[in-house]
Amino acid sequence: MFENILLGFATAFTPENLAYCFLGVFLGTFIGVLPGLGSLAAISMLLPLTFYLEPTTALIMLGGIYYGGEYGGSIASILLNLPGTPSAAVTCLDGNPMAKQGRAGVALFITAIASFVGGSVGIVALMGFGPSIARLGLGFSPADYFALMLLGLVAAVTVGGGSVIKGLIMVVLGLLLGTVGTDVTTGDFRYTFDFLELRDGVSLVAMAMGVFGVSEVISSISGSKTRKISEKVTARSMMPTREDLRRTFGPMARGSTIGGFLGALPGAGTVIAAFMAYATEIRIAKDKTRFGKGAIEGIAAPESANNAAAQTAFIPTLTIGIPGSATMSIMLGALMIHGISPGPLLISDHPTVFWGLIASFWIGNLFLLVLNIPLIGLWVRVLQFPYKYIYPVVIALICIGVFSMRTSVFDVSLVVIFGALGYLFQRTGYSPAPLILGFVLGPMLEENLRRAMLMARGDPIRLVSDPLTGSLLAISALMLVWAVLGGIRSLVAARRKDQVFPIGEG
Amino acid sequence: MPSFHWNKIRRSLAASVIGGLAVVSAGATIAEDYPTQPITLVVGFPPGGSTDVVARILAGHMSNTLGQPVLVENRPGAGGTVGISHVASSDPDGYTLGVSGVGASILIDALGRDSGYDIDNDLDVIGVMGTLGLVIAGRNGLEAQTLPELMEFAKANPEALTYGSSGVGTPGHLAMEYLKSLAGVDMLHIPYKGNTPLLNDVVGGHVDIAMLTTPGAAEHVRAENIQPFAVSSPDRSSLMPDVPTVIEGGFEGYTATLWNLLVAPKGTPADVQAKLSDALNEAMKDVRVVGEFATKGLAPTISSPEQATQFLHDERSKWIGVIETAGVPKK
Incomplete structure (x- = not known):
């Protein structure tokens, strides 16, 4: 183990690998900040370039882009309420209110720290228990996946703050949008309206960029928001207070754990990790009303979660050769191009690739921290730019980014449609965050339930009798009961209050 | 458009x-x-x-x-x-x-x-x-060791085995249906969204048999995570030369x-x-x-x-x- 780590650092510390690691995280951060351009698009575009690199070097750079992108994605969320990547959508909820309160520096600082903590936890998990975590992930049957996704969905109802009914409506809308495309179980096309492009479903990036990004730009045109931040950014204003730091310890620990676990499960990914971490914080918070208004926990938890997930996503990819996401498939593609067959024997056959890459993750995360803290002042200055210059650039970037994902004009039209819808949601007080979560979870929920039912030959008892599935379902049921009871109790309390102070007295 | x-x-x-x-x-x-x-x-x-x-x-x-x-x-x-x-x-x-x-x-x-x-x-x-070529592979722990044994078991126990494909109407799905009709057996089809989740579930033991691409399966065969039964190509695959073809398994004229x-x-x-x-x-x-x-x-x-x-x-x-x-x- 120890000599492996040494071997890893020996590989990662060559000047060439260090340079490409830095290039990767720098590009990743930059691309993450740009709305619409995600690490998937960036890695796809840079893949052909890696043909000329050593396989380890190629992977170090592509890996750097990937977790660097998770890091950068939150910057635009906080500053402009435009998530750079779909997983940073949650960070908008509390990050942007903080920026509006003049605490953008603090929010960015906490993001950098939380990302570093999350990333570190993820790397430790990857180094220490990679193969065992991978085996645990393999043990998850379709029924277990279904139960886990259901748990996520139950937790989701609380996300977004404000009215529970509105949250529910948005989750359901997300689930419905998730049904568009080819039904995996029968191969039927659903709601594709004869568009070839809709057969694979609605593009998540197009939807996220529309409902968050474009709608934000539209609402700024209407002049409902005038810019208030003009004060100078001092080093002091970036520093979180002791109270801020105290509040972030718990969320970072929980976020990293949740993210680390979900990242290692093939298919779950960083978006779900960030949402689950946020929902957990709301669940356990004493004062739930602070969320959505600039609660620092609302940044620390999802940011540590998505960065932990970005690191542990490498576990199934590298230890068993099964990529958990589209981005990870491309990473494996990069290995295959170099004649290295990714699979369960990768670690023993190519130890320099595996340990070199992991060592580079440490170095890369340190680079990110060192790179980002001094840049905070620069980023905050973006807020002092007039919107009339920023927004056209933003719209152009969104269009380029979405187009580059699949070279598809159709997806750009989707952005426009979702932008209009998003503006409507914003005006009527519906948060788009639960919509995204429902959209991400819905297809996985349905696919796994139907697969599990097929395997159980249509017998629901067989489905529930599995200990893991059963307990996950029981937790979901308990959470629902808790939520309903809590709702009834506050309703009763409100009634009683009315009786004590009859209307008309004030 | x-x-x-x-x-x-x-x-x-x-x-x-x-x-x-x-x-x-x-x-x-x-x-x-x-x-x-x-x-x-x-x-x-x-x-x-x-x-x-x-x-x-x-x-x-x-x-x-x-x-x-x-x-x-x-x-x-x-x-x-x-x-x-x-x-x-x-x-x-x-x-x-x-x-x-x-x-x-x-x-x-x-x-x-x-x-x-x-x-x-x-x-x-x-x-x-x-x-x-494609390869018919089974999860570890299946009793059958060869394609004829597997088909015999499937014949004796209709619908007892599940087989996964990378989707409805994909070559893997049809190639398996083809084999089923030749062998006169019944197995339950479990469609997946692509090769990767399918590979995950056959390595994890949740689905019994899968039709996989040879490069995707080769490393798992080498690591003994899955058990290969036969390749669907007319000739043996360069990636797994020990694995017989479906034709060798007694299904004359079968290629996919x-x-x-x-x-x-x-x-x-x-x-x-x-x-x-x-x-x-x-x-x-x-x-x-x-x-x-x-x-x-x-x-x-x-x-x-x-x-x-x-x-x-x-x-x-x-x-x-x-x-x-x-x-x-x-x-």
Whole structure:
């Protein structure tokens, strides 16, 4: 183990690998900040370039882009309420209110720290228990996946703050949008309206960029928001207070754990990790009303979660050769191009690739921290730019980014449609965050339930009798009961209050 | 798609302006000079996937032969049909080519799911870009050790075994239905969204049998995570030479392979097609390409446009036969 780590650092510390690691995280951060351009698009575009690199070097750079992108994605969320990547959508909820309160520096600082903590936890998990975590992930049957996704969905109802009914409506809308495309179980096309492009479903990036990004730009045109931040950014204003730091310890620990676990499960990914971490914080918070208004926990938890997930996503990819996401498939593609067959024997056959890459993750995360803290002042200055210059650039970037994902004009039209819808949601007080979560979870929920039912030959008892599935379902049921009871109790309390102070007295 | 039409109009306009003539059709390229500009090779799947890798290996070599870069452009979607329908509506000038697999060339239409184009009338087939075998593999812990044993067990216990495929109407699904109908057995089909989650579930032991691509399965076979029963190609695979073919397992005449065709919009001039065909065949003979193909479980193919078109027809009658014998429902 120890000599492996040494071997890893020996590989990662060559000047060439260090340079490409830095290039990767720098590009990743930059691309993450740009709305619409995600690490998937960036890695796809840079893949052909890696043909000329050593396989380890190629992977170090592509890996750097990937977790660097998770890091950068939150910057635009906080500053402009435009998530750079779909997983940073949650960070908008509390990050942007903080920026509006003049605490953008603090929010960015906490993001950098939380990302570093999350990333570190993820790397430790990857180094220490990679193969065992991978085996645990393999043990998850379709029924277990279904139960886990259901748990996520139950937790989701609380996300977004404000009215529970509105949250529910948005989750359901997300689930419905998730049904568009080819039904995996029968191969039927659903709601594709004869568009070839809709057969694979609605593009998540197009939807996220529309409902968050474009709608934000539209609402700024209407002049409902005038810019208030003009004060100078001092080093002091970036520093979180002791109270801020105290509040972030718990969320970072929980976020990293949740993210680390979900990242290692093939298919779950960083978006779900960030949402689950946020929902957990709301669940356990004493004062739930602070969320959505600039609660620092609302940044620390999802940011540590998505960065932990970005690191542990490498576990199934590298230890068993099964990529958990589209981005990870491309990473494996990069290995295959170099004649290295990714699979369960990768670690023993190519130890320099595996340990070199992991060592580079440490170095890369340190680079990110060192790179980002001094840049905070620069980023905050973006807020002092007039919107009339920023927004056209933003719209152009969104269009380029979405187009580059699949070279598809159709997806750009989707952005426009979702932008209009998003503006409507914003005006009527519906948060788009639960919509995204429902959209991400819905297809996985349905696919796994139907697969599990097929395997159980249509017998629901067989489905529930599995200990893991059963307990996950029981937790979901308990959470629902808790939520309903809590709702009834506050309703009763409100009634009683009315009786004590009859209307008309004030 | 409106955008495609616009592309066409825009390109025609550009051609007319540059030509400075009143009557210049969009496809009028002087074939002797071809190619004078970079060629776009459209792949209907995302980068890094098996189709993309094939395209990039061949495009690299063809660029050298043709003296112009052959650029791979990924237009993923709807089983490859989004990319191929883009090629079908492009100008037949030899500058937009496509890589069309079994699904986009045959299965999607044969199963009654409109692909948005008609391969015979909208596209010219220039050559075959190699073939790839599938492997029937089982989870660890199955009692059967060979294909005949497995089929015997399945026959004695109808619907007791589950088999996974990478999706309804994919070659893996149909190849398994084909085997089922030949062996007269019944197994429960569990469709997945692509090869990766399927691999996950067979390695994890949640599904009994899976039809996997040989390069995707080879490492798991080597690590004894899964148990190979037979390969679907007519000959044994270079990646797992110890694994017998389905034919060796007693199913005479059974073959199911994945392949890709190099296609161009219908009406591409014959001499342009000949140049492309020569460049493709040249690449197939190259030592480095052959070596790279072998490590990825691909078998190189040499074909003229006529042979490739004939290959498409033969494969189509075979798969349509499979769909009919196996009774796969059409939409």
